[in-house]
Every structure is written in C-alpha cells, then in structure tokens.
Amino acid sequence: MCLAIPMQVVELKGGSDELFDPPVALVESDGIRKEIRLEMADRIPAVGEYVIIHAGFAIRTLTEEDAEYNLRLMRQMAEALEREGRLPGVPE
Amino acid sequence: MKVADVFRSREITAPLVEEIRATLTRPVRIMEVCGTHTMAIFRHGIRSLLPEGITLLSGPGCPVCVTPAGHIDAFIAAARLPQVTIATFGDLIRVPGSTGSLAAARAAGARVEIVYSPMDTLLLAQKEPKRTVLFPAIGFETTAPTIAATILQAERMGLTNFLIIAACKTMPGALEALLADPQLQVDGLLCPGHVSAIIGADAYRPLTDTYGLACTVAGFEPADILAGLLSLVKQCTAQTPEVANCYTRAVTATGNSKARALLDAVFVPADSEWRGLGTIPASGLVLREKYQQFDGLRQLGIAVQPTEEPKGCRCGAILKGCLLPPDCPLYGTACTPLQPVGPCMVSNEGTCAAYYRYSGTAEDRRSATTTAATVPKPLESTITNP
Amino acid sequence: MKADAIVSLDHGSGGLASQKLISNLFLKYLTSPQLRDLEDCAMLGEFAGRIALSTDSYVVDPLFFPGGDIGELAVHGTINDLAMRGARPIALSLALIIEEGFSLQDLERIIASVGRCSESAGVAVVTGDTKVVPRGKADGIFLNTTGIGIASHRYDISGKNALPGDAVILSGTLADHGITIMSRQAGIDITGDIHSDTQPLHRLVACLLEEDAGAVHVLRDPTRGGLATTLCEIAHASEVSIIIDEERLPIRPAVNTACEMIGLDPLYLANEGKCIIICEQECADALVQLLRRLPEGRDAALIGRVEENNSGRVSLTTRIGGSRLLEPLTGQPLPRIC
Numbered sequence: 090m091c092l093a094i095p096m097q098v099v100e101l102k103g104g105s106d107e108l109f110d111p112p113v114a115l116v117e118s119d120g121i122r123k124e125i126r127l128e129m130a131d132r133i134p135a136v137g138e139y140v141i142i143h144a145g146f147a148i149r150t151l152t153e154e155d156a157e158y159n160l161r162l163m164r165q166m167a168e169a170l171e172r173e174g175r176l177p178g179v180p181e
Numbered sequence: 182m183k184v185a186d187v188f189r190s191r192e193i194t195a196p197l198v199e200e201i202r203a204t205l206t207r208p209v210r211i212m213e214v215c216g217t218h219t220m221a222i223f224r225h226g227i228r229s230l231l232p233e234g235i236t237l238l239s240g241p242g243c244p245v246c247v248t249p250a251g252h253i254d255a256f257i258a259a260a261r262l263p264q265v266t267i268a269t270f271g272d273l274i275r276v277p278g279s280t281g282s283l284a285a286a287r288a289a290g291a292r293v294e295i296v297y298s299p300m301d302t303l304l305l306a307q308k309e310p311k312r313t314v315l316f317p318a319i320g321f322e323t324t325a326p327t328i329a330a331t332i333l334q335a336e337r338m339g340l341t342n343f344l345i346i347a348a349c350k351t352m353p354g355a356l357e358a359l360l361a362d363p364q365l366q367v368d369g370l371l372c373p374g375h376v377s378a379i380i381g382a383d384a385y386r387p388l389t390d391t392y393g394l395a396c397t398v399a400g401f402e403p404a405d406i407l408a409g410l411l412s413l414v415k416q417c418t419a420q421t422p423e424v425a426n427c428y429t430r431a432v433t434a435t436g437n438s439k440a441r442a443l444l445d446a447v448f449v450p451a452d453s454e455w456r457g458l459g460t461i462p463a464s465g466l467v468l469r470e471k472y473q474q475f476d477g478l479r480q481l482g483i484a485v486q487p488t489e490e491p492k493g494c495r496c497g498a499i500l501k502g503c504l505l506p507p508d509c510p511l512y513g514t515a516c517t518p519l520q521p522v523g524p525c526m527v528s529n530e531g532t533c534a535a536y537y538r539y540s541g542t543a544e545d546r547r548s549a550t551t552t553a554a555t556v557p558k559p560l561e562s563t564i565t566n567p
Numbered sequence: 568m569k570a571d572a573i574v575s576l577d578h579g580s581g582g583l584a585s586q587k588l589i590s591n592l593f594l595k596y597l598t599s600p601q602l603r604d605l606e607d608c609a610m611l612g613e614f615a616g617r618i619a620l621s622t623d624s625y626v627v628d629p630l631f632f633p634g635g636d637i638g639e640l641a642v643h644g645t646i647n648d649l650a651m652r653g654a655r656p657i658a659l660s661l662a663l664i665i666e667e668g669f670s671l672q673d674l675e676r677i678i679a680s681v682g683r684c685s686e687s688a689g690v691a692v693v694t695g696d697t698k699v700v701p702r703g704k705a706d707g708i709f710l711n712t713t714g715i716g717i718a719s720h721r722y723d724i725s726g727k728n729a730l731p732g733d734a735v736i737l738s739g740t741l742a743d744h745g746i747t748i749m750s751r752q753a754g755i756d757i758t759g760d761i762h763s764d765t766q767p768l769h770r771l772v773a774c775l776l777e778e779d780a781g782a783v784h785v786l787r788d789p790t791r792g793g794l795a796t797t798l799c800e801i802a803h804a805s806e807v808s809i810i811i812d813e814e815r816l817p818i819r820p821a822v823n824t825a826c827e828m829i830g831l832d833p834l835y836l837a838n839e840g841k842c843i844i845i846c847e848q849e850c851a852d853a854l855v856q857l858l859r860r861l862p863e864g865r866d867a868a869l870i871g872r873v874e875e876n877n878s879g880r881v882s883l884t885t886r887i888g889g890s891r892l893l894e895p896l897t898g899q900p901l902p903r904i905c
Contacts, residue, residue, distance in 0.1 A: 091217055091323035091375035092830045092904055093401075108337040119820035121759035121828070126300060128330040129440040141378070141431055142828075144270075144904050145298025146327045149378050149437065155430045160187055163404055167196040194887040216905050224832070226889025244905055271753065271830075271902035295902060297755035297829065324904060403887045519897045528905070 093143035095156065096123070098134045114147060116140060188402030189225070197407035198230045201414055208234045209417045210366055211410065212502055214356065215373030216243030216528065217401055219535050225403040235410070238502035239525070239532035241355050242373050244319040245272045246500075246524035246531045247455045250488040252348045253278030256317040258483050259346065260291040265313045265481070267293045268302040273317055276527050279488050299331040306335075306343040315477045318345040323375040325349040325466055326440040329447035332468070332475055344477035347467050350453055352376050353384050354464035360392045364503050369395035369413035374405070374428045381436025382426040393422050400428040447472055454487075456524045457496035496523035499532050506536040513537070572671040579665065579699025588697065592675055596682030597661075599691035609693035611658055614717045619654035621645055622713040630673065630707065632747050634762030637710055638680030640839060643767045644790070645714040646690055650769040651786045651842065653724040653776055654716030659685065661695040661712055666705040677708070688767040690714070721780060728784040729805035734851035735871040736844040738771065738864045739764065740817045741794060745836025745900070746825050753829050753902040760821045766840035771863040775844065778857055785845035793835040793900075795881065795893040797843060803879040811871030811893075812884045830903035834883070835896045845873060 096116035102124070104112035113124045114134060125140065127133055130147040134140050139156060140147035187193065213219050219239045222228060228237065241247050257278055260267045267283060274284045274295065287293040292312070296302055299316055306314040318328045328345065335343045352373065359365055372385055377398045385396040395416035399409025408427045416422050426432055444466070453465025468476050478485065490496065494516070495509040506512045506525070516522035518534050525533040577584035594603060601609040625641045642659065649656045661681060665674065685692050692712075743764035750757060768788065775783055785805070789797035794816075802809045818833055826833050840863070846854055851869050858864030881893040 091215070091321065091373065093323065093375050094824075094827050096824075108334075111334070119759075119824045121757050121761070121821050121824045123755075123757045123828070126298075126327075126330060128333075129326040129437065129443055131437045131439055141375070143323050143375060144327045145300055146330065148323060148326075148375060148440065149431050151430050159400075159405070159408075159428070159430050160193070163193050163197065163408060166200065167193065170196045170199060189886045191886070191888055198888075220905075223891065224885070225887055226883070226885040226891040227887075229890040230888065270904045272905055274901055275898065295753050297753050297902065301754055301756075320904065403885075403889075 091143055093141045093148060094118075095139045095141050095151070097139050098136050101134075101136060114140060116142060188404040193404045194407055197404065197411055201235075201407065201411050202232045204411065204414050204418055205232055205234050206418050208236065209368045209414060210236045210238060210502065211369045211371055211413055212238045212240045212367045213371045214240040214242040214352070215371070215376065216246070216531070217375075218371055218373065218399070218406065219243070219532070221401045221403070221406060223535050225406075227403060227406060231410070235414070238367065239500075239535060240502070241359065241455060241458060241500050242321065242352065242376070243524070243528050243531055244321060244324070244350065245276050245528040247350065247457065248276070248319050248348050249454045249456045250278045251454070251485045252346070253282070254488070255346055255478065255483050255485045257281060257283060257286050259315050259477055259481055260286040260293055262481060264311070265292070265315055266305065266309065267291065267317065268296045268305050268314050269293065269317050270319065271295045272528065273319060277521060299328050300334065303331065303335055303338065303340060303343060306340050307338075310342060313342045313344060313481075315344045315346065315481075317348060319348045321350060321352055321373070321376050322379040322444070325448065326379065326443040329443040332447045332472055333443075335475060336472070341474075344475055344480055345468070346477040347448070349448070349466040350455065351450065351464055351466065352380065354461050355455060355458070356388060358458065358461045358464070359501055360388060360394065362501060365501050367394070367502055368417045369397070369422075371406070371409050371413065372396055372398040374398060374400040374431055377428070377432045377436070379437045379440045381434055382424055382432055383434045384436070385424045389422050389424050395422040397425040398428050398432050400431060457490065457500045459497075491522050494523040496525045499525050506533040509533070574665050574667060574669040574671055574674060574699055576667050576699050576701065579697055585697065592678055593695065596678045597685070597692045597695070598682070599693050601691070601693040602695065609658065611693065611715065614657065616717040616719055619649050619652055619716040619718050620713065621648035621716070622711065623648060625710040625712070626706065627748065628706070629748075629751055630677070632751060632763055634743070634747060635765040635839075636677060636680050637708070638677040639684050639765045641710045641712045642681055642684040642688065642690070643765050643839060645712040646688055646767045646769050647788045647842070649714050649716035650767075650772040651724070651788055652718060653722055653772065653780070653786065654718040655773065656688070656690045656714050656716045656769050658691055658693045659712050659714045661692045661710070663695075663697045664705050664709040665697065665699050666707055667699055667702045669708055674708070677710075684767070688769065690767075690769075719780075722776065722783070724783060724786050726785055726787060726801045726804040729801055729807050729809070729845045729873050730784060731807055731873055731875040732848050733784055733845050733873040734848045734869055735798075735809060735811060735873065736846065736851060736855055736858070737794070737817065737841060737868055737870045738768070738844065738858055739841045739866040740819050740822065741838060741841070742818065742822050742826065742833035742836035744839040745793060746822050746831065746833070749831055749836065749900065749902065750825055750829060755829055755902070757825060757828070759825065760819075761825055764838060764840035766863055768840065768842055768863060771858065771861050772842070774857060774861060775854060779850050779854065782847040782850035782854070783844060784847070786842055788842045789838045791837050792896040793833070793837060794843070795834040796895040798881045799879070799893065799895040801843070801845065802881050805873075806877040806879065808874045808876040808878050808880045808882070809871060810874055810882050810884065813886050815868055815870045817866045817868045831900055834893065835900050848872070
C-alpha cells in the first residue's frame with residue numbers, strides 16, 4: 090500500500106529552524122529532482138546516500154552497500170544455479 | 182545504482198523463477214497483504230511466470246479498499262461544504278461511498294485538489310486563508326507518519342484553516358483478526374515492505390508463533406517479489422515457518438522508531454471499521470486530544486454513519502481469501518472497474534480489479550476457475566480530457 | 568499590452584472591439600492571405616485526391632507547460648490527425664471560446680504559438696471565429712481547430728488494416744506530454760527535464776509514404792489514453808491481437824522516474840508528437856532506420872507485432888519475461904501513493 094522509490098541525496102538543506110527552515114534533502118534520479126522531508130527518516134542521510142521516499146518524505150536512509158546486499162544474494166543464487174547447470178534460457 | 186535496471190533484469194529474475202518452480206512440491210496459498218504488491222505483481226506479469234500450484238490472494242492492505250463507505254461519505258460531506266477545499270491523494274478520487282465519490286462531488290462543483298504529499302496541503306491552506314483545507318487521511322503505517330509530521334508542522338505554523346479526517350489504519354491487528362478466522366486458508370504471508378520498514382519485521386513473529394504461518398517481508402521490484410515468494414515456498418515446502426526478511430535494504434527487525442514516535446506523538450490507536458471485514462480492535466489511528474483542533478469531523482460537525490455493504494457483495498470473503506472474484510454474483514456484471522460496487526473492485530489493487538485485468542497470453546495458466554467474466558469485452562474508451 | 572488587460576464581452580460581439588482584437592492580435596501572428604481577407608469562409612482552390620477532414624477541441628489545463636502550450640497542441644493535434652490517415656494537411660480553421668476576464672497577454676501568447684507552429688509546419692490558419700462568454704461560463708479558454716487535408720487514392724491507411732504478422736513501430740519516446748501535464752495536475756513540485764513532445768508529424772508521414780506507402784497499414788497517434796489504449800482500439804478495429812515488448816519501449820529516464828514517483832503508468836499517458844506505425848514485417852527495419860534519420864523520429868523503435876488471434880487483445884511482455892494484458896484506459900489516469 091506504499092509506493093516508495095529510492096533516490097540519491099544530492100544536497101542537504103535547511104535545518105536551522107524547525108518552522109521556517111526545516112531540514113530537507115534534495116534528491117535526484119535521472120535528472121529529476123525533488124525536495125524531501127526528513128522528519129521520519131530513521132537517520133539523516135549524508136550527501137551521496139540514498140533514501141526511500143514516500144509521499145514527499147524519506148522513510149528510510151540507506152547506503153549503496155545496503156542496496157547492493159540484496160542484489161548480491163540474488164546474484165549468488167544465480168551463480169549457484171549456473172554451476173548446477175540449471176540456469177534457464179531466457180523465458181519467452 | 183539503478184534500482185529499476187538491476188532488480189528488473191532477467192539475469193536476476195529468471196533464476197528466482199526457476200528456483201520457485203524447482204522448490205514447489207505441493208500447492209501453496211500465499212496472501213499478498215499489500216496492495217502495492219498486488220499492483221507490482223500485475224504490472225510485471227509475475228503471475229504468468231509462476232508455476233501452477235501457487236495461489237496468490239490479495240489481502241486487506243489496500244487503504245482505498247478498506248476505508249468504510251461511511252468514511253468516504255464523510256469526505257464527500259466535507260467536500261460539499263461551501264468553504265471547504267478537499268486536498269487528497271489521487272487514490273481516493275473515484276472511490277465510491279454510499280452515493281457518489283469525490284470525483285462526482287467535484288463534477289457537482291466541490292473544490293477537490295490532488296496532492297502528492299500531505300505536507301503540500303499546508304501550502305494550499307496558507308494560500309487560501311478564507312477557505313478550510315481538509316485532508317482525508319488514509320493509509321497505513323508508511324503514510325501515517327507523514328500525516329503526523331504534517332499536523333506538527335501545521336501546529337508550528339499556527340494554521341487555523343487546516344483539518345484532517347483521520348482514517349489511517351494499522352496492519353498487525355488486521356492480520357491477527359484475519360488469521361484468527363478459521364475460514365481463512367493461507368500458508369504464507371507476503372508482508373508489505375514499506376509498512377515493515379516502519380513497524381519492523383519482528384511485528385510478524387506472533388503470527389508465525391501462533392498460527393505457524395510463513396511470513397516473508399519483501400520489496401516491490403520484481404526481483405524482490407520473486408525472492409519473497411521463493412522464501413515462502415521454501416518455508417512451506419520444508420514446513421519450517423518463520424519470519425524472513427528479503428528486503429533488508431529497507432527493513433530491519435525493529436523498524437523505524439523515529440517514524441513510530443511521530444505516530445505516537447500525534448495519534449492514538451482506536452477500534453476501526455474495515456470495509457468488508459468489520460470492526461477490528463485497536464487497528465485505526467485517531468488524533469490525540471491535544472490536536473483536536475485539526476479534527477475535521479469535530480470541527481465541521483460531520484458524523485461517520487454506519488453503512489451496510491451492498492446486497493450480494495462478497496468482498497469480505499474475498500478479502501479473507503475464501504472466495505475468488507468470479508464466485509461473487511456481482512463480479513463482472515453489476516461490479517466492474519468502471520462501475521465498482523465493493524472495495525475489492527474499487528482500487529486497481531483490489532483483488533477483483535486486479536483479477537479482472539489479470540491475464541497472461543491465452544495459453545497461460547489461470548490461478549482458479551476460468552469464467553467468461555474474466556475475459557473482458559473490448560471496452561469503449563470513456564476517456565475524459567484533463 | 569498592459570499586463571492586466573483582459574478579454575471582455577465586447578471582444579466577441581462583432582463590433583469595433585472585435586475588429587481591433589482581430590487586426591491587432593490575430594492578424595499580427597496569423598498571416599495567411601485568406602485570413603486577412605476576413606471573408607465569411609476561405610476558398611482553398613482545387614486539389615486532386617480524396618478530401619480528409621478532422622476536428623479537435625483543446626481544453627488542456629494548464630494552458631502553458633514546459634515544451635508547449637494549448638496553441639501548439641491545437642495546431643499539431645489536428646495536423647497529426649490528418650497525417651494519420653496519410654492526408655497532406657492543407658489548411659486549418661481556428662475557433663476560440665474565451666471566458667470574459669481572460670488575460671489578453673495570455674491570449675496573445677497562445678495566438679503567437681498558433682502562428683509560429685502553423686508557419687513552421689507550413690499549414691496556414693485560413694479562417695477563424697472568436698466568441699466571448701460571460702465569466703464562469705467557460706474555463707478560461709477553449710480552442711477548436713479543424714483541418715482539411717488531401718490524401719492520395721493510392722493508399723488506404725486505417726485502423727482496420729493491421730494484418731497478422733505486421734510489425735508495430737513507435738516513432739519516439741513515450742509519455743513525455745502526459746507526465747508533463749499530470750505532474751502539474753498532481754501538484755508535485757519536481758524539477759527536471761520533463762517537457763511535452765508536441766510536434767507536427769506530417770513531414771515524417773510524408774517521408775514514410777514516399778518510401779513505401781504500400782507497406783504502411785496503420786498510422787495512429789497515441790494521445791489520450793496513451794499507447795495501450797490506442798493499440799487496443801487498433802486491435803479491436805482490425806480484429807487482431809497485438810503483443811508488445813516492454814524492453815523495447817523507448818522511454819526517457821527522467822520520464823520514467825517521474826512516473827514511478829507519482830505512480831503513473833507510462834503506457835497510459837498521452838503523447839502529442841509520436842505515432843504508432845503498423846507495417847509489413849519485411850519493411851520494418853528499413854522504416855525504423857528511415858524514421859531515425861528524421862528529427863521527428865530519432866528515437867523510433869520496433870516495439871511489437873500483430874498476431875493472428877482475432878480477440879482484439881493487446882498484451883505486453885514485461886522486462887522480466889512475464890505477460891500482462893493491456894486494457895483500454897477507463898477514465899483519467901490518477902496519481903497514487905499506494
């Protein structure tokens with residue numbers, strides 16, 4: 090029930106005043122940029138890290154390494170299948 | 182890292198599909214709790230890749246589907262007030278209440294705007310101080326903190342023309358209620374990735390411990406979903422149910438305490454009615470006393486009326502996975518995506534709406550009895566120009 | 568013109584104010600001799616071939632957006648509708664219904680766009696009409712353009728002519744216009760390279776037909792409802808089924824990201840400068856190469872094929888090799904959070 094996508098933090102802005110200058114992150118992906126609120130992020134991201142954004146808010150901060158981890162597990166499985174000779178052909 | 186590219190490449194997904202086929206030894210029934218999972222499964226054609234023997238059921242994780250008609254009616258009642266502007270997520274625009282929808286109200290002259298973020302509603306309120314801007318607050322634990330943050334910001338700004346109608350719901354209670362129902366036959370739960378990012382994977386432990394249910398937290402890219410399904414199939418086959426987390430990049434065991442603190446600061450749990458499922462204890466969120474000035478029902482004098490489900494509507498049984506859409510007497514005839522009757526057809530993520538659209542190529546297996554109703558007639562386009 | 572000058576009911580009454588609006592504004596930008604004559608109708612001369620006629624009204628909101636405005640859409644849209652049946656556009660009419668109080672500066676901007684696009688496309692606006700209605704009776708401004716074209720007897724391009732085995736080509740990137748409009752309607756404040764693709768396609772079509780008219784069976788521009796809905800219409804009319812390949816669909820990364828953020832499906836968003844070409848399989852590669860050499864077709868791609876099955880169904884092979892049925896859009900696409 091929650092459409093949320095990861096985007097990279099390219100700038101951190103504000104933070105000097107909760108009301109007039111709340112902390113926001115400028116995120117970017119493929120040239121699209123958006124300002125994102127940080128009130129509910131589990132931790133404030135550093136520039137270059139990624140955030141998963143939902144409805145204009147960062148809901149989770151992650152490093153590229155965090156993102157790579159899931160991918161690595163899946164790749165390992167693919168390699169295991171390959172070794173077993175069970176890697177399928179490209180499905181039609 | 183281009184998420185879309187890597188997690189959608191066949192290089193990654195094909196081995197997962199293969200492994201699911203290889204591991205499945207007996208039929209399993211898996212409930213996709215989350216509407217966004219239903220949408221993603223449909224969008225990427227995942228059903229057409231799965232072997233016979235996996236039945237996917239849509240669960241109650243579709244905020245649009247489970248918001249009771251009475252609440253929708255309340256949103257519409259607010260829209261009809263002359264000084265009120267409704268600012269809402271797009272998801273709600275076409276949802277039918279007892280009579281009509283926000284779209285219909287707009288056609289009749291109400292001010293209804295779409296916002297991407299609840300925070301944008303505050304800008305609207307600032308721009309139009311003479312109007313009251315009301316946000317219908319739907320969503321689960323991923324969305325509710327964004328609304329809580331918005332309330333806090335509205336308080337800081339001293340806004341007096343911003344209101345919400347609190348209709349957010351929380352997951353664990355609903356899942357508990359579903360599973361306690363002996364009619365429900367489900368072997369595993371595909372758990373919502375982003376709700377879990379907030380509540381933590383451990384939130385599902387009681388379900389595994391009490392009901393022996395396999396639970397896997399999964400993300401929304403095709404590779405994530407397939408990895409989640411594989412995990413469930415493995416658990417069911419080995420009969421070793423546990424709570425597995427396949428979305429570690431977003432979900433930890435304990436979740437996001439900062440987000441939960443936001444929820445706690447602004448909302449308090451309350452009993453809540455789920456369309457099609459009835460009232461589930463402590464499964465909704467209402468504003469704390471100290472934020473009553475933002476309560477739209479109280480400030481505008483609107484009451485949420487109890488409503489009855491339309492005659493013949495079997496959404497309750499469908500939401501519990503006991504019935505498949507073609508078995509409902511209204512499916513495909515009185516109830517279609519264009520003219521939805523019950524919650525399961527209302528949103529694109531609802532079981533019936535997804536089923537109505539589901540197909541692979543003609544030869545592909547279908548997950549249940551095929552009826553004429555599942556093959557849609559070529560539809561007239563009823564496109565309205567923006 | 569003063570920034571606060573507005574359109575009044577007088578401007579539509581046919582009297583002096585109307586005359587001044589026409590001579591000072593319309594004729595400043597719309598330069599065809601027939602229009603300047605200000606007769607009750609324009610004489611277009613004699614042409615050999617079949618006469619094609621198309622009309623469209625334009626009510627887009629917002630009126631001005633990155634990549635274009637309502638004036639551009641009005642010119643290109645009707646030119647393209649003629650081109651999609653292989654007709655060479657000859658002339659356009661332009662009718663406006665303006666709400667009292669509409670900004671004259673905005674009106675000038677729109678007419679300037681109409682003039683610029685008409686001249687650039689080589690299709691003149693030869694006759695027109697302006698009405699002004701009281702405040703509240705129209706939403707700002709409504710435009711209508713009607714176009715006349717001439718089509719050769721040598722070919723018959725129609726939505727009913729797709730044949731099993733045909734190739735499905737798309738002339739360029741998807742959803743550019745639709746996401747530009749929808750992101751504004753969704754109230755999402757994003758910056759990035761998102762802009763409408765509005766452009767005339769008659770020259771592209773002329774090149775295609777000159778190259779191999781017999782091989783081209785169907786041309787259609789996927790406007791409202793997007794690629795998916797338009798393919799459904801064609802499949803239904805031709806009584807075939809169509810299968811397209813997600814991997815081959817040309818989509819700009821920025822458009823894709825914006826769609827993902829707002830929860831919109833690019834297959835259902837409008838395109839205002841692209842066309843679907845259904846042609847004989849053997850000619851497909853050559854036609855794609857030809858298209859790519861044209862500025863209007865530089866991102867052309869072969870995206871699918873037509874199948875024997877007469878169910879009228881359109882299916883998509885997804886990137887991961889799955890299959891998904893595409894249905895016509897019912898109602899407007901809506902942004903979502905779920």
